[in-house]
Amino acid sequence: MNLTERKKKILRAVVESYIRTAEPVGSKAILELADLKVSSATIRNELSDLTEMGYLEQPHTSAGRVPSPKGYRLYVNELMEEQRLSLEETRQINDALHLKMQELDKVIDQAGRMVSQLTNYPAFALAGERRRTTIRRYDLIMVDTNSFIVVVMTDSNVVKNKLIRLPTDLSQPQLQMLTTLLNASFVGKSLEELTPELMRVAEHAAGSAYGLISLVVSFAMEVLDALEHGPVYTAGTSHILDHPEYRDVDKAQKLMSYLNEEQSLANVLDLPALSEDNTKILIGPENVADELKDTSVVLASYDIGDGMKGVIGVVGPTRMDYAKVAAKLSYVADGLSKLFGGQGGLPPAIGEKEE
Amino acid sequence: MNLTERKKKILRAVVESYIRTAEPVGSKAILELADLKVSSATIRNELSDLTEMGYLEQPHTSAGRVPSPKGYRLYVNELMEEQRLSLEETRQINDALHLKMQELDKVIDQAGRMVSQLTNYPAFALAGERRRTTIRRYDLIMVDTNSFIVVVMTDSNVVKNKLIRLPTDLSQPQLQMLTTLLNASFVGKSLEELTPELMRVAEHAAGSAYGLISLVVSFAMEVLDALEHGPVYTAGTSHILDHPEYRDVDKAQKLMSYLNEEQSLANVLDLPALSEDNTKILIGPENVADELKDTSVVLASYDIGDGMKGVIGVVGPTRMDYAKVAAKLSYVADGLSKLFGGQGGLPPAIGEKEE
DNA sequence: CTTTAGCACTCAGGGATAGTGAGTGCTAAT
DNA sequence: ATTAGCACTCACTATCCCTGAGTGCTAAAG
Numbered sequence: 001m002n003l004t005e006r007k008k009k010i011l012r013a014v015v016e017s018y019i020r021t022a023e024p025v026g027s028k029a030i031l032e033l034a035d036l037k038v039s040s041a042t043i044r045n046e047l048s049d050l051t052e053m054g055y056l057e058q059p060h061t062s063a064g065r066v067p068s069p070k071g072y073r074l075y076v077n078e079l080m081e082e083q084r085l086s087l088e089e090t091r092q093i094n095d096a097l098h099l100k101m102q103e104l105d106k107v108i109d110q111a112g113r114m115v116s117q118l119t120n121y122p123a124f125a126l127a128g129e130r131r132r133t134t135i136r137r138y139d140l141i142m143v144d145t146n147s148f149i150v151v152v153m154t155d156s157n158v159v160k161n162k163l164i165r166l167p168t169d170l171s172q173p174q175l176q177m178l179t180t181l182l183n184a185s186f187v188g189k190s191l192e193e194l195t196p197e198l199m200r201v202a203e204h205a206a207g208s209a210y211g212l213i214s215l216v217v218s219f220a221m222e223v224l225d226a227l228e229h230g231p232v233y234t235a236g237t238s239h240i241l242d243h244p245e246y247r248d249v250d251k252a253q254k255l256m257s258y259l260n261e262e263q264s265l266a267n268v269l270d271l272p273a274l275s276e277d278n279t280k281i282l283i284g285p286e287n288v289a290d291e292l293k294d295t296s297v298v299l300a301s302y303d304i305g306d307g308m309k310g311v312i313g314v315v316g317p318t319r320m321d322y323a324k325v326a327a328k329l330s331y332v333a334d335g336l337s338k339l340f341g342g343q344g345g346l347p348p349a350i351g352e353k354e355e
Numbered sequence: 356m357n358l359t360e361r362k363k364k365i366l367r368a369v370v371e372s373y374i375r376t377a378e379p380v381g382s383k384a385i386l387e388l389a390d391l392k393v394s395s396a397t398i399r400n401e402l403s404d405l406t407e408m409g410y411l412e413q414p415h416t417s418a419g420r421v422p423s424p425k426g427y428r429l430y431v432n433e434l435m436e437e438q439r440l441s442l443e444e445t446r447q448i449n450d451a452l453h454l455k456m457q458e459l460d461k462v463i464d465q466a467g468r469m470v471s472q473l474t475n476y477p478a479f480a481l482a483g484e485r486r487r488t489t490i491r492r493y494d495l496i497m498v499d500t501n502s503f504i505v506v507v508m509t510d511s512n513v514v515k516n517k518l519i520r521l522p523t524d525l526s527q528p529q530l531q532m533l534t535t536l537l538n539a540s541f542v543g544k545s546l547e548e549l550t551p552e553l554m555r556v557a558e559h560a561a562g563s564a565y566g567l568i569s570l571v572v573s574f575a576m577e578v579l580d581a582l583e584h585g586p587v588y589t590a591g592t593s594h595i596l597d598h599p600e601y602r603d604v605d606k607a608q609k610l611m612s613y614l615n616e617e618q619s620l621a622n623v624l625d626l627p628a629l630s631e632d633n634t635k636i637l638i639g640p641e642n643v644a645d646e647l648k649d650t651s652v653v654l655a656s657y658d659i660g661d662g663m664k665g666v667i668g669v670v671g672p673t674r675m676d677y678a679k680v681a682a683k684l685s686y687v688a689d690g691l692s693k694l695f696g697g698q699g700g701l702p703p704a705i706g707e708k709e710e
Numbered sequence: 711c712t713t714t715a716g717c718a719c720t721c722a723g724g725g726a727t728a729g730t731g732a733g734t735g736c737t738a739a740t
Numbered sequence: 741a742t743t744a745g746c747a748c749t750c751a752c753t754a755t756c757c758c759t760g761a762g763t764g765c766t767a768a769a770g
Binding site: 041 | 741
Binding site: 400417 | 722
């Protein structure tokens with residue numbers, strides 16, 4: 001059977017009406033939505049064809065039609081019109097994007113919350129440094145005789161620190177030596193390479209020095225580990241209760257606890273790697289995770305700078321306003337890229353003070 | 356009317372049965388629970404008294420009795436027996452408490468998640484540095500000619516850093532000077548005092564230097580601000596759906612979005628300041644926030660060290676297993692205090708390497 | 711004065727039943 | 741290929757009724 005223009009037009013009407021109302025769409029309703037010069041009977045015949053071809057489904061014999069995942073897919077690929085955001089909407093996003101420049105983690109968290117509010121779906125955001133990262137340099141700052149601060153910087157310019165206290169005293173020269181040693185041996189190594197290196201150094205260094213080194217290096221390893229399996233921030237999970245498909249508490253429960261589990265969404269992103277184009281839509285069964293088999297995920301990626309990428313996305317029922325959500329996400333992602341990339345962490349205000 | 360021993364015994368039976376079953380408790384059921392040598396008719400008379408006195412409520416004339424907030428309060432104050440945790444339970448908590456020693460924020464977040472899992476209620480956790488904090492020292496570490504890292508340390512030994520990039524070049528001596536200046540003028544000042552100080556210094560310093568100073572100081576201010584209104588971590592909000600009182604989706608929705616709002620729980624803690632004793636129970640209408648008027652909150656406070664305190668707690672229906680929850684929370688809070696206070700951030704492993 | 715047995719009464723919850731209406735599929739005519 | 745017409749299906753809602761748990765009250769017994 002052939003997918004004629006008229007069939008497409010009807011499919012589109014079904015999808016769009018269903019997205020709006022969450023009710024199965026009948027032949028008469030379509031008659032009014034798509035301006036076709038045919039009768040409802042003809043449409044019924046077409047609907048019957050579309051159902052047979054797998055684009056539509058029927059909840060029960062005497063109900064209207066509902067798009068199948070395959071139907072949504074076709075809609076998203078071919079039928080959906082780019083949604084243009086209204087002035088009001090872009091203004092709203094721009095306002096929200098004036099995030100205080102603070103720690104990367106916080107900004108990402110904020111962005112997630114914002115997107116959730118903007119779209120009324122649960123949202124998630126993460127910094128996707130999913131590559132081999134290394135420490136570029138170590139600094140030790142003495143605080144007093146038995147404590148110092150470690151500052152490590154990665155090759156992607158992430159800086160982390162930690163205060164370390166010791167039961168024994170420590171002199172400035174000792175600290176200096178330690179710094180030199182660290183920067184000589186533990187730089188440019190990946191997470192996996194650090195442990196063997198630590199072993200090797202252990203043989204030469206005295207016991208006490210080794211203790212110190214291992215303290216600092218294990219902190220560095222924690223940092224690298226955190227970067228490679230960075231946190232996934234989830235926001236607005238309660239929004240799923242807005243949607244009629246989750247009136248069923250058990251269903252809502254399942255999805256929510258899945259979303260609230262810290263790392264679960266990280267896996268979602270394994271397959272559809274941060275891909276070529278800016279946004280990506282995963283419909284129902286296209287998702288790998290069982291828990292998401294009847295939800296959809298819309299993703300957009302953004303640049304954090306230094307080749308680092310991040311992902312921001314929303315999760316919702318397959319009946320999702322893909323056009324609008326994709327438009328908003330993409331706009332936000334662009335905004336984030338500018339925010340990070342454009343100024344490299346320098347708040348704009350200062351530029352004006354320059355002379 | 357007088358609250359006789361028998362009445363108390365009956366009240367206790369009602370509360371405990373209702374906590375277990377979430378069903379109104381009838382006179383016959385009580386007969387079996389509390390071993391009273393009276394008939395159900397007598398109990399009915401007593402129930403009627405207790406209802407009149409405001410300790411019990413009746414959902415409808417032909418149903419059993421349900422504890423009122425006043426009834427719960429009496430139960431918690433006088434009738435409840437300290438719950439002892441089982442070996443299995445303490446083991447479980449101890450295992451979970453072996454948190455990786457990492458940033459304070461992360462540990463607190465983790466602890467919240469853990470408590471939620473442990474109790475099956477939504478949980479929250481925060482570090483309650485709700486006092487005047489100041490910066491104790493500044494360090495600037497040069498990265499290359501146009502970027503450096505600021506490291507600030509507060510008087511409560513919290514350390515934060517940030518990478519700052521500049522469009523202009525910067526020499527090591529300049530950085531040195533800047534450090535000296537910062538440590539001379541911007542130390543020991545509270546959030547509010549920093550802005551005027553910045554103004555004062557501005558008059559002496561040249562434009563470009565001022566720009567740099569203000570960059571660093573505004574970062575310091577962000578840090579102080581974050582400490583004084585620190586984040587509240589919420590976990591396991593989906594657990595409210597476990598409880599029959601939230602089968603009503605709308606009700607669940609309201610509570611959840613309240614809980615998910617970053618700062619809302621911070622307010623909860625204003626009134627019942629981190630009080631004298633370790634745990635605190637707020638029942639239904641005792642809560643200040645409207646959204647919590649028919650939920651209960653159980654809190655425990657813990658020491659982070661350096662006089663800093665934190666709070667960890669759970670939110671649930673008034674029909675909450677107060678004894679068990681309080682016991683678990685208190686155990687966790689003690690554990691956290693030990694974790695933070697006991698070793699001041701030094702992982703135990705290193706002690707063994709000492710010589 | 712307290713306790714108890716007995717009984718009428720209340721009311722939520724759970725089928726069962728029937729009516730309604732949106733929507734279909736099919737047939738026969740255009 | 742399209743359409744009008746019609747019988748049919750089935751979720752949804754309202755209504756009614758029944759059941760059982762539980763109460764409150766009364767009158768008798770301790």
